[in-house]
Amino acid sequence: MSMPLPVTRKLDFTEIPVVDIGPLGEADNRRIPVVAAEIARACQDVGFMYVKNHGVSAIALCNLRREAEVFFSLPSVEKMKVAVEISPQYRGYLPLEYTGEEGEEGRNLQEGFIMMPDRPVGTLPLHGPNQWPENVPGLKAAMMAYFVEVEKLARLMLPGFASGVGLPGDYFRDAFRDPEMMILKLNHYPPQKAMNDAYMLGVGGHTDFSAFTILWQDDLGGLEVLNKSGEWVGVPPIEDTFVINIGDLMQVWTNGRFSSTEHRVINRYGKDRNSIAFFVDPVYSTKVEPLVDRSGNYEPVVSGDHIYAQFRRIYPQRKY
Ligand code: OGA
Numbered sequence: 115m116s117m118p119l120p121v122t123r124k125l126d127f128t129e130i131p132v133v134d135i136g137p138l139g140e141a142d143n144r145r146i147p148v149v150a151a152e153i154a155r156a157c158q159d160v161g162f163m164y165v166k167n168h169g170v171s172a173i174a175l176c177n178l179r180r181e182a183e184v185f186f187s188l189p190s191v192e193k194m195k196v197a198v199e200i201s202p203q204y205r206g207y208l209p210l211e212y213t214g215e216e217g218e219e220g221r222n223l224q225e226g227f228i229m230m231p232d233r234p235v236g237t238l239p240l241h242g243p244n245q246w247p248e249n250v251p252g253l254k255a256a257m258m259a260y261f262v263e264v265e266k267l268a269r270l271m272l273p274g275f276a277s278g279v280g281l282p283g284d285y286f287r288d289a290f291r292d293p294e295m296m297i298l299k300l301n302h303y304p305p306q307k308a309m310n311d312a313y314m315l316g317v318g319g320h321t322d323f324s325a326f327t328i329l330w331q332d333d334l335g336g337l338e339v340l341n342k343s344g345e346w347v348g349v350p351p352i353e354d355t356f357v358i359n360i361g362d363l364m365q366v367w368t369n370g371r372f373s374s375t376e377h378r379v380i381n382r383y384g385k386d387r388n389s390i391a392f393f394v395d396p397v398y399s400t401k402v403e404p405l406v407d408r409s410g411n412y413e414p415v416v417s418g419d420h421i422y423a424q425f426r427r428i429y430p431q432r433k434y
């Protein structure tokens with residue numbers, strides 16, 4: 115069965131807000147409340163925003179883009195040597211057309227590569243080593259360097275989110291003290307084969323299971339966000355910005371005030387598309403529960419258990 119893809123409305127840039135987060139990095143914190151209010155408005159009304167003056171090193175980004183392209187251009191058999199399905203900690207390569215959110219019902223027209231901080235295998239299920247491709251010697255250093263950069267941006271956002279819902283600016287600092295559960299994922303999307311193939315999108319509609327996500331996308335476009343009236347709104351690339359969106363955990367923390375909004379990717383452009391997602395997650399043991407308007411919309415979850423459950427639901431694993 116195939117369903118025609120709904121046509122995407124062309125986005126007015128005003129529809130997904132652009133927030134200048136420069137003041138979050140200033141020693142003088144007097145402008146933080148103004149930015150926090152803008153962030154909060156974006157998180158409430160859209161769940162997505164562009165950020166500019168983000169401070170991420172252009173060199174780190176450029177290096178990672180290059181290494182990612184080298185990796186994805188390897189023959190499949192090379193890439194499968196570091197497949198996620200052979201890593202008990204879900205690190206490494208996700209092959210093209212791996213099953214997505216809908217399971218066998220829908221596959222992703224996407225290949226990916228996942229890394230998290232290296233941790234010794236211990237009692238927590240997602241702690242463990244990364245897998246690195248032998249034939250792309252620069253990939254590891256490029257991912258680690260970019261990770262450091264984008265982690266700084268993640269921390270910069272925390273006072274914005276906290277003040278935005280009336281919590282003290284340093285409220286989230288402790289929950290994000292260690293990046294152990296933060297996930298860096300490279301994505302490569304070949305062009306959509308058949309425009310009416312709703313079961314083989316780049317990525318089908320989903321919400322992110324992170325607290326929030328920091329996304330770099332190349333200059334093609336293809337990311338679409340579902341708005342409140344059921345339209346898929348495009349998120350076209352804007353130079354020198356990142357897209358930041360709220361994930362499920364922040365939605366719980368804010369008792370639904372911030373929206374973990376459904377989104378998808380369709381590469382309609384006849385060329386390869388690349389993106390880099392950084393999923394910002396608190397430390398494993400963090401109990402995530404509504405901090406504001408505690409009217410009981412959401413059950414408390416242990417952050418790491420939630421993330422591990424989502425990994426098991428979504429990503430392939432070899433059955434031993
Ligand atoms: C994701 C995602 C969007 C993109 O990885 O969760 O929504 O543009 N990515 O790749």
Ligand code: NI
Nearest residue numbers: 320321322377
């Ligand atoms: Ni997503």
